[in-house]
Amino acid sequence: MDIAEKEKQFQDKIDSGQKIEAKEWVPENYRKQLIRMISQHAHSEIVGMLPEGNWITRAPSLRRKAVLLAKIQDEAGHGLYLYSAAETLGVERGELIDQLITGKAKYSSIFNYPTLTWADIGAIGWLVDGAAIVNQTMLARGSYGPYSRAMVRICKEESFHNRQGYELLYDLAQGTPEQKAMAQDALNRWWWPSIQMLGPSDADSKNSGETMRWRIKVESNDTVRQRFIDRTVPQAEAAGLTIPDPDLKFNEETGHWEIGEIDWTEFYQVIKGYGPCNKKRLRARQEAEHEGEWVREAAKVYAEKQAAKKTKAA
Amino acid sequence: MTKEEALYEFLIRLGDNALILGQRLGEWCGKAHQLESDIALTNVALDQIGQARLLLTEAGRIEGKGRTEDDLAYMRGEMDFRNNLLVEQDNGDFAHTIVRQYIFDVFQYHLLKGLQKSSNDFLKAYADKSIKEVTYHRSLSHDWMLRLGDGTELSHQKMQDALDDLWEYTGELFEMTEADDVLIAEGMIPKLSDIKKIWEEEVEATIQEATLKVPDTLGFMAYGSRKGIHSEYLGYILAEMQVLPRSMPDAKW
Numbered sequence: 001m002d003i004a005e006k007e008k009q010f011q012d013k014i015d016s017g018q019k020i021e022a023k024e025w026v027p028e029n030y031r032k033q034l035i036r037m038i039s040q041h042a043h044s045e046i047v048g049m050l051p052e053g054n055w056i057t058r059a060p061s062l063r064r065k066a067v068l069l070a071k072i073q074d075e076a077g078h079g080l081y082l083y084s085a086a087e088t089l090g091v092e093r094g095e096l097i098d099q100l101i102t103g104k105a106k107y108s109s110i111f112n113y114p115t116l117t118w119a120d121i122g123a124i125g126w127l128v129d130g131a132a133i134v135n136q137t138m139l140a141r142g143s144y145g146p147y148s149r150a151m152v153r154i155c156k157e158e159s160f161h162n163r164q165g166y167e168l169l170y171d172l173a174q175g176t177p178e179q180k181a182m183a184q185d186a187l188n189r190w191w192w193p194s195i196q197m198l199g200p201s202d203a204d205s206k207n208s209g210e211t212m213r214w215r216i217k218v219e220s221n222d223t224v225r226q227r228f229i230d231r232t233v234p235q236a237e238a239a240g241l242t243i244p245d246p247d248l249k250f251n252e253e254t255g256h257w258e259i260g261e262i263d264w265t266e267f268y269q270v271i272k273g274y275g276p277c278n279k280k281r282l283r284a285r286q287e288a289e290h291e292g293e294w295v296r297e298a299a300k301v302y303a304e305k306q307a308a309k310k311t312k313a314a
Numbered sequence: 315m316t317k318e319e320a321l322y323e324f325l326i327r328l329g330d331n332a333l334i335l336g337q338r339l340g341e342w343c344g345k346a347h348q349l350e351s352d353i354a355l356t357n358v359a360l361d362q363i364g365q366a367r368l369l370l371t372e373a374g375r376i377e378g379k380g381r382t383e384d385d386l387a388y389m390r391g392e393m394d395f396r397n398n399l400l401v402e403q404d405n406g407d408f409a410h411t412i413v414r415q416y417i418f419d420v421f422q423y424h425l426l427k428g429l430q431k432s433s434n435d436f437l438k439a440y441a442d443k444s445i446k447e448v449t450y451h452r453s454l455s456h457d458w459m460l461r462l463g464d465g466t467e468l469s470h471q472k473m474q475d476a477l478d479d480l481w482e483y484t485g486e487l488f489e490m491t492e493a494d495d496v497l498i499a500e501g502m503i504p505k506l507s508d509i510k511k512i513w514e515e516e517v518e519a520t521i522q523e524a525t526l527k528v529p530d531t532l533g534f535m536a537y538g539s540r541k542g543i544h545s546e547y548l549g550y551i552l553a554e555m556q557v558l559p560r561s562m563p564d565a566k567w
C-alpha cells in the first residue's frame with residue numbers, strides 16, 4: 001500500500017468517528033502535532049504546580065492547605081499521565097523534559113503570571129482550571145485514543161479544582177472589605193490571561209487547518225473561548241465580582257456574552273519569554289532537574305546492584 | 315497536673331509534629347528529582363496535615379476554651395509549640411529530607427502501634443486510622459534509605475552527612491514529662507522508653523543495611539521542645555505559615 005492510500009484510509013477512519021490507537025500507522029505530521037500538543041499540555045501541568053506551590057506554606061487554614069496540596073498533587077498526576085500518553089507515540093519522557101528545561105518546548109503561558117495574594121489561588125482554580133476544562137472537554141472528543149481518554153480522566157479532577165477555586169474566591173468576596181478587594185484584584189489580573197489561554201483567535205491560528213481535519217482538535221479556539229466566557233460571567237456576578245471589561249455585554253439574540261477587544265500584544269510578549277515569571281519558572285524546573293540528578297543516578301545504580309545480586313543468586 | 319492538662323499536652327505534641335513536618339514537606343512541592351517523588355512527598359505531607367487537623371481539633375476540645383484547629387495552628391507563638399526539634403529542621407537536600415523522614419516515620423509508626431491499645435477512645439481511633447498511612451510513609455523512606463545509602467559514592471556521602479547532621483535530634487523524641495506519667499498511669503499511652511528500644515533496633519538495622527554508620531555524637535543530644543525551646547527554624551516556619559490569619563485577625567478563610 002502506498003502512502004497516499006494509507007493516508008486515505010487513515011482519514012476515512014477519522015471521518016467515521018473512530019479513534020486512532022497507539023502503534024497504528026499515522027501520518028508523520030499527525031504524530032508530530034500530537035506530540036507537540038500532548039507534551040505542551042504535560043509541561044503546563046508541571047509548570048502550573050509552581051505558582052500554586054508558592055502558597056502551600058501560607059495557606060490561611062489547615063483545610064485550605066490540604067485542598068491546595070491535593071490539587072497540586074493532582075496536577076503532578078496529570079503531568080505523569082500525559083507524558084505516558086506522549087510515550088505511546090514513541091517519544092521518551094526524559095527527552096520531553098529536556099525540551100522543557102532547555103526552553104525548546106512551550107507550556108501554557110498563563111503560568112508565567114505570578115501568584116501575589118492568596119486570592120490568586122482561588123482565581124487559578126476558578127479561571128485557569130475552568131478554561132482548561134472547556135478546552136479539555138473538547139479535546140476528549142479528539143481522534144487519538146490515549147490522549148482522548150487522558151482528557152476524560154483529567155477533566156473529572158479539573159472540575160473539582162474549578163469548584164474549589166470558585167468557592168475560595170466566593171468566600172473571600174463575602175468576607176471583610178480587605179478580602180473582597182483581594183478577590184476583585186485577583187479577578188482583574190487573571191481574567192484576560194485566562195481568556196488568552198485558550199489560544200490565538202481563529203483568524204491568527206497557525207495550526208488549525210490540519211489539526212481540525214485530523215480531529216486532533218474538534219472545535220476552534222474562539223468557539224471554546226466563547227463557551228468559557230458564557231459559563232464564567234454569571235459565576236462572577238453570583239460572587240459579587242466585576243469582570244474587568246467595560247465592553248462586556250450580553251447579546252439577547254445570540255444568547256452569548258460578548259467581550260471587548262483582547263490585547264494580543266501582551267499574549268505574544270509572554271509567549272516569547274517576556275512575561276513576569278518566565279525566567280523564574282524555567283529556572284525552577286531546571287534546578288529541580290539538576291539538583292535531582294544525583295538522586296536519579298543513585299536510584300539507577302542501586303537498581304543495577306540489586307539486579308546483579310539477583311542474577312548471582314540464581 | 316490533671317488528666318485533661320496531660321492529654322492536651324500530649325495531643326499538641328503529636329499535632330504539632332504532624333503540622334510542622336507537613337509544612338516542611340509542602341516546601342518540596344515542584345522541586346523533587348522526578349514527578350513520582352513529588353507526588354509521594356506531597357502524599358506524606360497531606361497525610362500529616364490531615365493528622366494534625368484531627369489532633370489539634372481534639373486538643374482544642376479537651377482544653378475546653380473553644381479553640382479550633384486553626385486557632386491552635388495559626389494563633390499560637392513559638393514557645394507554645396511542642397513539636398520535636400527534628401521535624402522543624404530544614405529540608406536540605408533530598409538526603410536530609412529522607413533521613414529526617416525515616417527517623418520520624420519509624421518513631422511515629424511504633425508510637426501509633428502503642429496507641430492502638432489506648433484506653434482513650436480518640437487516641438485509639440486516631441491510631442487505627444493513621445497506622446495505614448504511616449506504614450506507607452515508613453516503607454517509602456526506608457526504601458530511599460537503602461537506595462541512596464547503597465547507591466553511588468556521592469549519594470552515600472550525602473546520606474552519611476544527613477545522618478551526622480540529624481542524629482542529635484533523635485534523643486528528644488523519647489523524652490518523657492509529667493504528662494507522660496499521668497497518661498501512662500491511665501493506660502492511655504505507651505512508654506516512650508519502650509518505643510525507644512524498638513526504634514533503635516529497627517533504625518540501626520536499616521542504617522547498616524544501607525551501608526551507613528550510626529553517628530557517634532559523644533553522648534550529646536539536643537533537648538528543649540518539651541518546654542517550648544526550639545531551634546532557630548521554627549520562628550520562620552510560623553512567620554510564613556501564620557502570616558495571613560495574623561495580619562487579618564477578623565477574617566475567615
Ligand SMILES: [Fe+2]
Nearest residue numbers: 045074075078
Ligand atoms: Fe491539570
Ligand SMILES: [Fe+2]
Nearest residue numbers: 075129158161
Ligand atoms: Fe487542575
